[in-house]
Amino acid sequence: MTAVLATEISRADRPQCAEHRAAELEAWHDLLASINGSEWQRRTVCDEWDVADIAGHLIGQAEDVNIPWSFPRRMRKAKRVYPTTPKFDRHMMVQADEHRGTPPDELRRTFDQVWTKATRKILKNPGLVRRMSFSLDDYPGFSLDLGYVQDILLSRDLWMHRDDVCQALGRPFDAGRYGEEMIAQVMRDVIDGPFWGDRPAVDVELTGQGGGTYRLGRGEPVGHAAVDAVGYMRTLSGRDDNPVVTGDPAAAAAVATCRMPF
Numbered sequence: 001m002t003a004v005l006a007t008e009i010s011r012a013d014r015p016q017c018a019e020h021r022a023a024e025l026e027a028w029h030d031l032l033a034s035i036n037g038s039e040w041q042r043r044t045v046c047d048e049w050d051v052a053d054i055a056g057h058l059i060g061q062a063e064d065v066n067i068p069w070s071f072p073r074r075m076r077k078a079k080r081v082y083p084t085t086p087k088f089d090r091h092m093m094v095q096a097d098e099h100r101g102t103p104p105d106e107l108r109r110t111f112d113q114v115w116t117k118a119t120r121k122i123l124k125n126p127g128l129v130r131r132m133s134f135s136l137d138d139y140p141g142f143s144l145d146l147g148y149v150q151d152i153l154l155s156r157d158l159w160m161h162r163d164d165v166c167q168a169l170g171r172p173f174d175a176g177r178y179g180e181e182m183i184a185q186v187m188r189d190v191i192d193g194p195f196w197g198d199r200p201a202v203d204v205e206l207t208g209q210g211g212g213t214y215r216l217g218r219g220e221p222v223g224h225a226a227v228d229a230v231g232y233m234r235t236l237s238g239r240d241d242n243p244v245v246t247g248d249p250a251a252a253a254a255v256a257t258c259r260m261p262f
Helices: 014-034 037-041 051-066 070-081 087-099 104-124 146-169 179-192 229-236 249-257
Strands: 133-136 139-145 202-207 212-216 224-228
Touching: 014 104, 014 146, 014 179, 037 051, 051 070, 051 087, 051 104, 051 146, 070 087, 104 146, 133 146, 139 146, 146 179, 146 229, 179 212, 179 229, 202 229, 202 249, 224 229, 224 249
Parallel strands: 202 224
Antiparallel strands: 133 139, 202 212
């Protein structure tokens, strides 16, 4: 199969991103409705979070869209409570903290309410607001604009955390009808940002749900590697440092060691 050049993948536009987000919110509505009893307390791969904490974090993500002062308030609180943790990680920890202990029915209801409102606000945000940017602690000189965060990263976060919860509950994960498009955007961003670094060009075949074959890096590839598509999203996001990557050693090593913020 001919590899798609990651450098030539177009950024998803706002209507596409809205479709991705709507599909994920529908999937989350159904997932939350299906969680019962002690399943809410199942531990997940996300550090100290259980299933309920992930729901709380995602509610916090929508609240930060809806309430202008919510994000800076949480950033200040996070710096005080978690001073040694990278700023965006500690911010997300505060999101989960603030919803810990919320009864399941209230979590479900609040999730739907805040995300319905957040979706409307994202679609109406003017260009001036969307161009606001944020720096990343681990990548000096690299920043993300708010439009990208809200269009791309929030849907990606919903998608990846849905997999976290499915894993914690021992349920199969459905990448959804837009899984391939969302994964393609990840492969685009691997190259568009500083994340691939000085790794050589490789052809990587992503197998399974949402799969495809992509060329990462520039120039002639040093080889071919293969890895499960959803599993590789877990690796890139730092959830799994031991992916099963097969193929040419140099290509497999390059693929297995890349990380990026999700």
